[in-house]
Amino acid sequence: MAGAIDLKDIFFVEAEELLSALEEGLRAIQTGAQEADTVNAVFRAVHSIKGGAGAFDLKPLVNFAHRFETVLDALRGGQLQPEPALLGALLHSSDHLADMINASRNGTETDPELDQRVIVALEAQAGMGGHKEEEAFVFEPLALDGPFGMDLSALPLTSLLRKVTLTFRPHSGAFASGHDPAFLLRDLCGTDEVEVELDQSALPVPGGFDPGQSYLGWTVTLQTERSDREILAIFDFIEGNCDLTLEAEAETPPDPDGPLPETSLAPSAPVVVAAAPVAAPPKPVAPPKSPDAPAAASPQPASSAPSASTGPRPTIRVDIDRVDRLVDILGELVIHQAMLTEAIEQSPGFGSVEVDRSLDQLRQLSRQIQESVMAIRAQPVKPLFDRMHRIVREASMAAGKSARLVTEGESTEVDKTIIERLADPLTHMIRNSVDHGLEKPARRDEIGKPTEGVVKLSAAHRSGRIVITVQDDGAGIDRDKVRQIAIEKGLVPPNAELSPQEIDALLFLPGFSTATEVSALSGRGVGMDVVRSEIAGLGGRVGIASVRGQGTTLTISLPLTLAVLDGMVFEAAGQTLVLPVSTIIETLRPDIMMRHTLGRTDSVLDVRGRCLPLIDVGAALGFRRTLKPGEGEIVVVVERGDDGAIALMVDGIRDQRQVVIKGLEANYGQIPGIAAATVLGDGSVALIVDPSDLAAIGPNPSRPNVFLAAE
Amino acid sequence: MRSSGFATDPDIRELVAFRTAGQDFCIDILSVREIRGWSRPALLPHAPSYVQGVINLRGAVVPILDLARRLGLEPIEDKDRNVIIVAAIQNRTVGLLVEAVTDILGVPASGIQPTPDLASEATRSMLRGVVVQDSRLIRLLDVAQLLPPADDAAA
Amino acid sequence: MSLRILAIDDSLTMREMLRQTLTEAGFDVVLAEDGIDGLTQLPDVAPDLILTDLNMPNMDGFGLIEAVRAGDVAPRVPILVLTTESAATLKERARQAGATGWITKPFDEHSLVSTIRRVAAV
Numbered sequence: 004m005a006g007a008i009d010l011k012d013i014f015f016v017e018a019e020e021l022l023s024a025l026e027e028g029l030r031a032i033q034t035g036a037q038e039a040d041t042v043n044a045v046f047r048a049v050h051s052i053k054g055g056a057g058a059f060d061l062k063p064l065v066n067f068a069h070r071f072e073t074v075l076d077a078l079r080g081g082q083l084q085p086e087p088a089l090l091g092a093l094l095h096s097s098d099h100l101a102d103m104i105n106a107s108r109n110g111t112e113t114d115p116e117l118d119q120r121v122i123v124a125l126e127a128q129a130g131m132g133g134h135k136e137e138e139a140f141v142f143e144p145l146a147l148d149g150p151f152g153m154d155l156s157a158l159p160l161t162s163l164l165r166k167v168t169l170t171f172r173p174h175s176g177a178f179a180s181g182h183d184p185a186f187l188l189r190d191l192c193g194t195d196e197v198e199v200e201l202d203q204s205a206l207p208v209p210g211g212f213d214p215g216q217s218y219l220g221w222t223v224t225l226q227t228e229r230s231d232r233e234i235l236a237i238f239d240f241i242e243g244n245c246d247l248t249l250e251a252e253a254e255t256p257p258d259p260d261g262p263l264p265e266t267s268l269a270p271s272a273p274v275v276v277a278a279a280p281v282a283a284p285p286k287p288v289a290p291p292k293s294p295d296a297p298a299a300a301s302p303q304p305a306s307s308a309p310s311a312s313t314g315p316r317p318t319i320r321v322d323i324d325r326v327d328r329l330v331d332i333l334g335e336l337v338i339h340q341a342m343l344t345e346a347i348e349q350s351p352g353f354g355s356v357e358v359d360r361s362l363d364q365l366r367q368l369s370r371q372i373q374e375s376v377m378a379i380r381a382q383p384v385k386p387l388f389d390r391m392h393r394i395v396r397e398a399s400m401a402a403g404k405s406a407r408l409v410t411e412g413e414s415t416e417v418d419k420t421i422i423e424r425l426a427d428p429l430t431h432m433i434r435n436s437v438d439h440g441l442e443k444p445a446r447r448d449e450i451g452k453p454t455e456g457v458v459k460l461s462a463a464h465r466s467g468r469i470v471i472t473v474q475d476d477g478a479g480i481d482r483d484k485v486r487q488i489a490i491e492k493g494l495v496p497p498n499a500e501l502s503p504q505e506i507d508a509l510l511f512l513p514g515f516s517t518a519t520e521v522s523a524l525s526g527r528g529v530g531m532d533v534v535r536s537e538i539a540g541l542g543g544r545v546g547i548a549s550v551r552g553q554g555t556t557l558t559i560s561l562p563l564t565l566a567v568l569d570g571m572v573f574e575a576a577g578q579t580l581v582l583p584v585s586t587i588i589e590t591l592r593p594d595i596m597m598r599h600t601l602g603r604t605d606s607v608l609d610v611r612g613r614c615l616p617l618i619d620v621g622a623a624l625g626f627r628r629t630l631k632p633g634e635g636e637i638v639v640v641v642e643r644g645d646d647g648a649i650a651l652m653v654d655g656i657r658d659q660r661q662v663v664i665k666g667l668e669a670n671y672g673q674i675p676g677i678a679a680a681t682v683l684g685d686g687s688v689a690l691i692v693d694p695s696d697l698a699a700i701g702p703n704p705s706r707p708n709v710f711l712a713a714e
Numbered sequence: 715m716r717s718s719g720f721a722t723d724p725d726i727r728e729l730v731a732f733r734t735a736g737q738d739f740c741i742d743i744l745s746v747r748e749i750r751g752w753s754r755p756a757l758l759p760h761a762p763s764y765v766q767g768v769i770n771l772r773g774a775v776v777p778i779l780d781l782a783r784r785l786g787l788e789p790i791e792d793k794d795r796n797v798i799i800v801a802a803i804q805n806r807t808v809g810l811l812v813e814a815v816t817d818i819l820g821v822p823a824s825g826i827q828p829t830p831d832l833a834s835e836a837t838r839s840m841l842r843g844v845v846v847q848d849s850r851l852i853r854l855l856d857v858a859q860l861l862p863p864a865d866d867a868a869a
Numbered sequence: 870m871s872l873r874i875l876a877i878d879d880s881l882t883m884r885e886m887l888r889q890t891l892t893e894a895g896f897d898v899v900l901a902e903d904g905i906d907g908l909t910q911l912p913d914v915a916p917d918l919i920l921t922d923l924n925m926p927n928m929d930g931f932g933l934i935e936a937v938r939a940g941d942v943a944p945r946v947p948i949l950v951l952t953t954e955s956a957a958t959l960k961e962r963a964r965q966a967g968a969t970g971w972i973t974k975p976f977d978e979h980s981l982v983s984t985i986r987r988v989a990a991v
Contacts, residue, residue, distance in 0.1 A: 010889070013882050013885050044926065050953065051883075054880060057953060057975040058882065058974065180969050182947070182969055240988065625760045665774070669807075670774065670775060670806045670808065674759055674760065680756070686753075687753075688755065
C-alpha cells in the first residue's frame with residue numbers, strides 16, 4: 004500500500020516542470036518555432052497548472068491560469084499571431100505565474116492588483132481587453148452538472164408531488180457510446196412512485212435481431228418532488244443519443260411568497276421540453292447532434308500507435324534523502340577501504356599477489372559505485388540555465404537595455420547541490436553582465452553593434468571539472484575607471500602598478516561597484532565579492548577576462564561533485580593535510596639557488612625562469628614560523644585560476660587518494676586557506692587546503708570567521 | 715547515557731558533573747550527546763587558543779574546546795587521560811575537553827542557586843548558577859556562552 | 870468484485886489524486902499517462918470504466934475515445950472524460966467521439982463516485 008503522498012507537494016513539483024516547459028515553449032516560439040506541438044505544449048502546461056490549482060482551491064492561481072490559457076487557446080487556434088509584443092506579454096505572464104506558484108507554495112499570495120495588471124496587460128496585447136474582474140472565471144462545481152450533488156436545501160420544504168411523464172428511446176449510438184439504459188432508468192425512478200411501460204413494438208422478427216441496435220423504448224410516469232431540470236439532468240450524458248420527451252404538471256414556483264399567476268401553465272397542459280429529432284427542439288435541452296462534425300473538431304488520428312522503443316526511457320522518482328544516504332554510506336565505504344588498505348599494508352601478509360589484486364579490485368569497484376551514485380545526483384544544468392532567461396528579461400527591462408540570453412551546453416550534468424547553490428551567484432553574474440556589461444541600445448547603435456546585446460551562458464566539462472562562462476558582447480571593463488575607483492576607495496595605493504589582470508581582479512574586492520548610478524537590480528549591496536565567496540564555498544573559482552569594446556567573460560570552474568575529490572595527502576609542521584589534485588601543476592625538490600627573498604619575509608621561487616610566490620604551508624596556516632632558506636624539503640606548484648601559479652612548501656608527500664569531503668561549516672565555521680576536511684584511513688581528520696585562498700592569508704591573517712555558521 | 719531513575723519528576727533536572735582545572739562543573743544532560751576518550755585532533759589554522767582542533771566523530775568533523783582554557787583557567791596537561799564530552803550547542807556539535815566526568819546529578823530547580831557576585835565577570839557570563847552538593851560547589855555552565863558571540867568573531 | 874477503472878491523465882498531480890480518491894472509494898485503479906499509454910494498457914487492464922483527460926500529449930482524450938470505440942477490446946466500455954472546461958463545445962466534441970459522460974475538475978470523491986455510478990454498476 005502506497006501511503007497518501009501529499010498531493011500538494013506533487014502539484015508543486017509538477018508545476019515547476021510545467022513552468023519550465025511553458026517558458027521553454029514560449030522561447031521556442033519566439034525564435035520562430037511554428038509547430039503546432041509547441042503551442043499545444045505551452046497551452047497544456049498552463050492548462051495542467053490550472054487543473055491542479057483548482058484541485059487545491061487556489062483561486063487566484065486558477066483565475067490567472069484560466070485567462071492566460073484563454074489567450075494561449077486563441078494563439079493555438081490561429082486567431083492570434085505570435086508577434087514579438089504578444090510573446091513578451093506571454094513570457095511576462097509566465098514569469099508571474101511562476102511567482103504565484105512560488106507564493107502559494109510558501110503559503111502566501113502575490114499582490115492581487117499585480118496579478119490583475121499582468122493578465123490585463125496580456126489580454127490587452129491579445130486584443131481581448133475589457134475582461135472585468137466580475138467575469139473572472141469561476142469553477143463550475145460538479146454539483147451543477149448532475150443531479151446527485153443538487154443543493155437539496157434549495158427545494159421547498161412543503162412537498163408537492165407532481166405527475167411527470169417521460170418517454171425515452173435510446174438510439175443505437177447510445178450503446179456505442181457506452182450508455183446503459185438500465186442505469187438511466189434506475190436513476191430516473193429513484194425512490195419515487197413510478198409506472199413504467201415498455202414499448203417493444205420495434206423488436207424485429209426472430210432472426211433479424213442485431214444486439215448493437217436499439218429496439219426498446221420506455222414511458223415512465225413519476226409521482227415526484229423533483230424538478231424538470233433535475234429529471235432532465237439525468238439524461239444529459241445521453242442527450243443527442245436518444246429521443247426524450249417530458250410532460251409534466253407545473254412545478255412549484257421558485258418563490259413561494261410570490262403570487263401564483265392564474266395565467267401560468269395550467270396543471271393539465273402538457274409542456275413539451277424535449278422532443279424527438281423530427282421536431283425542432285426548444286432551447287434548454289439537446290440540440291440533436293449533426294451528423295457532420297465540424298472540421299475543427301476532427302481529432303488527431305488514433306492510428307499512430309507508437310512502437311515501445313520510441314517512448315522516453317522509463318525513470319523513477321526517488322526521494323533525495325535516500326540518495327544522500329547512499330552518498331553518506333559511500334563516503335564511509337571509501338574511508339573504510341582506505342583503512343583496510345592501510346591495515347593490510349602494515350600486516351605481515353602484505354605483498355601477496357592475491358591480496359594485492361583484491362585490494363585493487365575493491366578500489367576500482369568503490370570508484371565505480373561512486374561514479375554511479377554521483378551520476379544519480381547529477382542533473383543537467385538546463386533548468387538552472389532556463390531560469391536565467393527571466394533574469395535577462397527583467398534586468399534588461401529595468402536597465403532600459405535590450406538583451407538576449409543564448410545558452411550552450413545545457414545538457415552538461417552537475418551535482419544537484421552544486422546546481423542549487425549556483426543559482427544565486429549565477430543570477431548575480433547575469434544581472435551584472437546586463438547592468439554593467441552591455442551598453443544602452445542607443446550607444447550600441449552608435450558604435451555599429453546590433454542594439455540587442457547578447458549574454459552567452461555556457462557549460463562544459465573540462466578535465467574533471469565543470470566550467471561555466473557568462474560572456475557579454477558589451478563594452479568590456481573600463482580599466483582606468485576601475486583603477487580610479489579602487490584608488491578612491493583606498494583599495495589600492497595611488498601609485499600601484501597594476502597589470503590588466505590585476506585591475507580586473509579588483510572587481511572581486513568586497514564592496515567594489517563600478518556602477519556610477521546604482522541600478523534597480525544590482526544595487527542590492529551584493530558585489531562580485533559575494534559571487535566569488537559563494538563559488539569558493541562550492542570548491543570553485545571565478546575568473547574574469549575582458550576585451551575593451553568587445554565584452555567581458557566571467558568563468559566559473561567547479562568540481563563535479565561536492566562529496567569526493569582526488570587529493571594529495573601531505574605533511575606540514577607535523578599535520579597531515581590534503582591538496583586537491585586538480586590544482587597541482589608539478590612537484591619538485593628545489594635547490595637553494597632557486598629561492599629568493601623579497602622584502603623581509605616574502606620569498607619567491609624561480610621555476611624555469613618564472614618567479615612564483617613561495618608559501619610555507621605550515622607557516623601560512625599558523626602551525627610554525629616560516630622556514631629559513633634551505634629548510635624546505637618539497638615544493639608543490641599549484642594553480643590558482645587566473646591569479647597564476649604559486650609554490651607551496653611542504654615537509655613530505657604521503658600519497659594520492661580519493662578523499663570524502665566533510666564540511667567544517669556545520670560545527671565550526673569557515674577557515675581562511677581551508678576548503679573542507681576529510682577523514683583519513685586511520686580515522687583521523689585531515690584538512691583540505693584551498694591553495695587559491697592560501698596566498699591571500701599572509702603572515703598575520705585576520706581573525707577567522709569561526710562559530711558563525713549557525714547565525 | 716540517560717539514567718531512567720531520575721527522569722520521572724519533571725521538576726528534577728539531570729546534570730552531568732565533571733572536573734577540570736581543579737574545579738567542579740556541570741551541564742544539562744539534555745545537551746550531552748556522548749562522552750568519549752581523548753583522540754588527537756587535527757589542528758585548525760588561526761583558531762582561538764582554546765580550540766584544540768577537530769576530530770572525526772562517526773563521520774562528522776567536530777571541534778574540540780579545552781573547557782578550562784575557555785574559562786580562563788589552567789589548560790589541561792595530560793590529555794591522554796582526559797575525556798571529551800560531546801555536546802550539542804545551538805545546532806552544532808562540539809567536544810568539550812575536561813579532566814574527568816564525576817557524577818550524574820538529579821537536582822530540583824530550587825537546588826540551583828544564582829552565581830555568587832564574587833566570580834569574575836568573564837566566568838559569571840558563562841555560568842547559569844551553582845549547585846551545592848556534598849559540600850562541593852558545582853558550577854552550572856551556560857553552554858551557549860561557550861561559543862564566542864557572533865559579532866565578536868566577525869570583527 | 871470491485872469496479873476496475875483505467876484512469877488516464879498526463880498530469881502527475883491529477884493521476885495521484887485519482888489514484889487516492891478512487892482507491893479510497895473502493896475501486897480498482899490502473900493509471901496511464903496519455904492516450905497511447907492508456908490504449909496500450911487497455912487489453913491487460915480490461916476496465917469496467919475509463920476515465921480520461923482530454924488535453925494530453927501524444928494522443929489526446931478524443932483520439933483515445935475514438936480508438937477505443939473503433940477497436941475490438943472494449944468498444945462499449947463507459948468512458949467519462951475529465952475536463953476543466955465546462956465549455957459546451959468540448960463536451961460536444963467528446964460526445965461525438967463516443968464519450969459516455971463527463972466529470973468537471975476539480976472533483977471530490979462524492980462527485981466522482983456519483984458520476985461513475987450514473988454510467989456503471991457500482
